[in-house]
Amino acid sequence: MKTYSLKVVNIKLETPDTVTLCFKQPGLRKIKYSPGQYLTLIFRINGRRYLRPYSFSSAPSVDATLDVTIKRVHHGIISNHIHDQVKIGDVVEVLEPMGDFGSNVISQEELFLWGVGSGITPLISIAKELLFHNSNIKIHLIYGNRDVDQTIFLQLIQSLETNYGDRFNVIYFYTKLAVKPNLPYWVQGRISRESILEIMRNRQISGVSHLICGPFGLKESLVSTLLELGFSKEEIFSEDFELIKDPMDFVDINTQHVHVQFGEQKVVLEVIKGQTILESALDAGIDLPYSCQTGSCNTCKAKVLQGTVKIIGIEKERSDLEDNETLLCCSHPTSEDVIIKI
Numbered sequence: 001m002k003t004y005s006l007k008v009v010n011i012k013l014e015t016p017d018t019v020t021l022c023f024k025q026p027g028l029r030k031i032k033y034s035p036g037q038y039l040t041l042i043f044r045i046n047g048r049r050y051l052r053p054y055s056f057s058s059a060p061s062v063d064a065t066l067d068v069t070i071k072r073v074h075h076g077i078i079s080n081h082i083h084d085q086v087k088i089g090d091v092v093e094v095l096e097p098m099g100d101f102g103s104n105v106i107s108q109e110e111l112f113l114w115g116v117g118s119g120i121t122p123l124i125s126i127a128k129e130l131l132f133h134n135s136n137i138k139i140h141l142i143y144g145n146r147d148v149d150q151t152i153f154l155q156l157i158q159s160l161e162t163n164y165g166d167r168f169n170v171i172y173f174y175t176k177l178a179v180k181p182n183l184p185y186w187v188q189g190r191i192s193r194e195s196i197l198e199i200m201r202n203r204q205i206s207g208v209s210h211l212i213c214g215p216f217g218l219k220e221s222l223v224s225t226l227l228e229l230g231f232s233k234e235e236i237f238s239e240d241f242e243l244i245k246d247p248m249d250f251v252d253i254n255t256q257h258v259h260v261q262f263g264e265q266k267v268v269l270e271v272i273k274g275q276t277i278l279e280s281a282l283d284a285g286i287d288l289p290y291s292c293q294t295g296s297c298n299t300c301k302a303k304v305l306q307g308t309v310k311i312i313g314i315e316k317e318r319s320d321l322e323d324n325e326t327l328l329c330c331s332h333p334t335s336e337d338v339i340i341k342i
């Protein structure tokens with residue numbers, strides 16, 4: 001997999017706990033990407049290598065720099081490292097862009113972007129690119145936040161509303177009401193089933209796509225309500241920032257030993273109940289390949305030579321995996337003496 005070294009040329013404070021890192025495009029070998037894709041940032045901290053995916057918040061036709069926008073996560077290793085340690089002038093290693101979120105909607109007439117918090121990042125990239133390029137598409141952004149001060153890209157979104165008023169319509173949802181007169185349209189509360197029905201009342205169904213990026217609860221209520229309204233599954237796309245773990249999925253999982261064959265290395269890992277095989281390997285200092293950690297990129301694909309494993313936490317069906325293949329970022333051993341080959 002290709003890697004690049006990118007120089008940080010600007011850091012923007014978007015909200016008190018969100019920053020945008022702006023990277024200079026390499027002089028040679030410019031990085032090509034599509035809106036909705038993500039960049040995997042690589043950091044080495046205390047001798048351990050960490051990779052984390054961040055969706056582009058820049059749009060390829062609009063922005064000169066490659067931008068990713070990072071929200072601090074409580075106790076999160078890399079989000080806090082970026083906020084506290086990364087400076088203008090630093091060079092960060094990244095993997096080539098990955099992901100296909102939003103790639104199917106270019107020819108649609110109308111697009112609904114549903115996002116909450118940092119879920120805005122791929123949506124703003126897609127909105128900028130389509131508004132700039134596609135003079136026919138109409139875009140609706142439905143954007144939930146705790147309050148106005150936590151609204152990432154508020155000024156940018158307002159300027160897009162001013163510049164593309166007839167084609168770009170925004171509805172802001174705030175769980176903690178804070179009255180600011182400069183907001184054209186805001187709603188108190190969460191994006192609920194009732195509000196989805198209200199927003200979609202008397203809307204056309206054909207030629208319309210929906211892109212969702214936010215917590216599992218938002219996605220669940222959006223998908224079920226949109227299906228009920230007559231939209232087909234093929235018109236609803238979502239991007240997950242984390243695995244969805246239900247404690248009930250772990251009832252048949254126990255701490256087990258897993259044999260890992262990685263190139264010349266052969267190691268036996270103790271995989272503690274709740275940990276994935278990937279997490280156990282990384283904790284043991286084995287630099288297995290990975291990127292998204294949400295079961296969508298395939299970078300961590302491995303063969304199960306013996307024993308059984310269970311994939312937990314991914315929403316998308318993975319019919320492309322062979323019977324003896326698994327994704328280590330979401331795999332848990334379900335039998336003794338599992339043997340994995342990467």
Ligand SMILES: Cc1cc2nc3c(=O)[nH]c(=O)nc-3n(C[C@H](O)[C@H](O)[C@H](O)COP(=O)(O)OP(=O)(O)OC[C@H]3O[C@@H](n4cnc5c(N)ncnc54)[C@H](O)[C@@H]3O)c2cc1C
Nearest residue numbers: 052053054055069070071074075076077078079118121241
């Ligand atoms: C495709 C994709 C795109 C993404 N795009 C974005 C984006 O645009 N912007 C963005 O901000 N994020 C994005 N993410 C999420 C991002 O990749 C990271 O997962 C996120 O920044 C957290 O990483 P971290 O290293 O800070 O947290 P980690 O250290 O990985 O921690 C993960 C979780 O474990 C918890 N945790 C960790 N350590 C402890 C501890 N000691 N005690 C208690 N709890 C703990 C944290 O609270 C957190 O919930 C994206 C993810 C994916 C899959």
Ligand code: FES
Nearest residue numbers: 291293297298329
């Ligand atoms: S790291 Fe992307 S599928 Fe596992």
